[in-house]
Amino acid sequence: MKRISIIISILLLFATSTFAQNSSVFTRAGISGFQFGYSFEPISRVNVPVSIGISSNFIEKKYNDFSVEVWPSYQLQRKHFRFPLGLMAGVKWVKTYDYSYAVFNYGLYSGVSYSFGRNEIGLNAGVKFGKRRYIIEKQTSIGDISAYETYKENPLLLMITYSFKIK
Amino acid sequence: MRKLLLISVLLSAMVSSCSKDEIEFQNNDLKIKIISGDNWLHDFPLFLGINKKNPPQFAVWLTDLDTNYVGTIFCTHKIAREGWIANKGNRRKEALPFWCHNRGVVYSDGLYLPTKSNPLVDGLTGATPTGDYFIKVSPTQNSTYLIFAEFNHSVDFNSYYKENSPQGSFYFSGGGEGSGQPALVYCARIDLNLARDYWELQLIGHSSPDGSNGNLYANLNEITSAKNIVSKVIVERK
Numbered sequence: 455m456k457r458i459s460i461i462i463s464i465l466l467l468f469a470t471s472t473f474a475q476n477s478s479v480f481t482r483a484g485i486s487g488f489q490f491g492y493s494f495e496p497i498s499r500v501n502v503p504v505s506i507g508i509s510s511n512f513i514e515k516k517y518n519d520f521s522v523e524v525w526p527s528y529q530l531q532r533k534h535f536r537f538p539l540g541l542m543a544g545v546k547w548v549k550t551y552d553y554s555y556a557v558f559n560y561g562l563y564s565g566v567s568y569s570f571g572r573n574e575i576g577l578n579a580g581v582k583f584g585k586r587r588y589i590i591e592k593q594t595s596i597g598d599i600s601a602y603e604t605y606k607e608n609p610l611l612l613m614i615t616y617s618f619k620i621k
Numbered sequence: 622m623r624k625l626l627l628i629s630v631l632l633s634a635m636v637s638s639c640s641k642d643e644i645e646f647q648n649n650d651l652k653i654k655i656i657s658g659d660n661w662l663h664d665f666p667l668f669l670g671i672n673k674k675n676p677p678q679f680a681v682w683l684t685d686l687d688t689n690y691v692g693t694i695f696c697t698h699k700i701a702r703e704g705w706i707a708n709k710g711n712r713r714k715e716a717l718p719f720w721c722h723n724r725g726v727v728y729s730d731g732l733y734l735p736t737k738s739n740p741l742v743d744g745l746t747g748a749t750p751t752g753d754y755f756i757k758v759s760p761t762q763n764s765t766y767l768i769f770a771e772f773n774h775s776v777d778f779n780s781y782y783k784e785n786s787p788q789g790s791f792y793f794s795g796g797g798e799g800s801g802q803p804a805l806v807y808c809a810r811i812d813l814n815l816a817r818d819y820w821e822l823q824l825i826g827h828s829s830p831d832g833s834n835g836n837l838y839a840n841l842n843e844i845t846s847a848k849n850i851v852s853k854v855i856v857e858r859k
Contacts, residue, residue, distance in 0.1 A: 589644055592745040596683060596692040597760040599745040600644055 477621040484613030501538060502526045521546040536567045548605055559584030559607045572619040580611040644757050646859040651758040653681060653856050658849040661752065663774040676749040677850050679772045680720040686765060690723050693744025695756050701741035715800040715832035720771045722835020763813035770822055770854045773804035774847065781843035782830060794830040802847040804828040806837060807854050818858035
């Protein structure tokens with residue numbers, strides 16, 4: 455699944471660059487993890503960042519997550535400042551102690567960014583949801599044992615973004 | 622057209638990631654049901670007066686009729702893998718001492734608690750559920766066992782097990798971030814050779830308040846809210 459997601463994201467990046475009005479590469483980091491990606495503006499004032507990255511869940515202490523996310527937003531602009539109001543949705547591959555599984559997550563976010571030349575720095579904050587119930591199993595001397603476990607997404611989204619305009 | 626194709630590929634990846642598996646029971650499988658009580662979730666203080674609702678730590682295991690350890694069915698992550706957050710090196714030996722001592726594995730620091738580098742491997746481990754829970758066991762042989770379950774909340778102090786009970790006193794449970802009321806132990810005798818398909822575990826006592834030994838204490842008069850951590854623990858045979 456991880457390989458498929460990498461292929462999908464690369465395809466998305468190449469395909470979208472052909473019809474984008476403005477496009478940037480970006481990297482961002484925060485309590486939701488570390489990501490890098492590509493954003494484009496298919497129509498004026500609408501920005502669509504597509505990111506791949508490593509995310510983390512500090513509440514559940516689960517790491518080594520790998521995510522592919524889309525963060526479309528409507529952007530209000532005033533001089534050098536932009537104020538996005540957007541949605542995010544993505545798939546995250548979570549690896550816990552013994553298990554690996556995919557979680558669909560989605561959320562809302564807003565923020566502010568400041569551009570200077572081809573550079574832009576922004577701060578995004580919002581909420582994120584995602585939940586997945588899966589089976590945990592073990593073979594022991596007593597017999598085979600199984601139960602459910604539930605993964606919950608860290609609900610708080612807070613990230614600092616740096617973008618560099620390429621088109 | 623290209624846009625549509627890309628969107629459909631992305632959506633199909635998302636939908637396929639959301640498929641759910643279900644646990645299926647077969648003849649003779651055991652279903653261990655843990656039915657949460659009113660105090661399943663307990664306030665754990667974080668900082669600045671902010672509390673987090675924490676579920677209890679627990680373990681379920683089997684012994685023979687002489688209480689010799691047979692094997693762990695389930696144990697929560699924090700105990701099984703030393704997964705405590707900001708515990709400042711405190712291994713929380715008061716959490717589930719009856720299970721730890723009954724299991725009888727001594728680790729390099731002299732405690733009976735699994736460590737991060739040497740976690741529990743002989744049983745299922747999982748995050749503590751926030752409510753009712755069940756575990757399926759497909760037993761390898763029909764035999765007679767004692768099934769035990771031990772539950773504990775940290776910092777559920779009461780008028781007997783106080784936060785400031787002095788070290789060395791019977792009521793000392795690990796200090797300010799300690800256990801509070803000790804872990805409670807439930808038990809039932811299950812004979813899988815009988816044509817019986819329902820057993821309910823009974824509360825039989827509490828563990829060592831400070832986790833220093835594996836004794837069982839039958840006096841439950843000084844236990845208050847901890848009696849309502851679980852409502853019932855049931856074993857059903859399918």
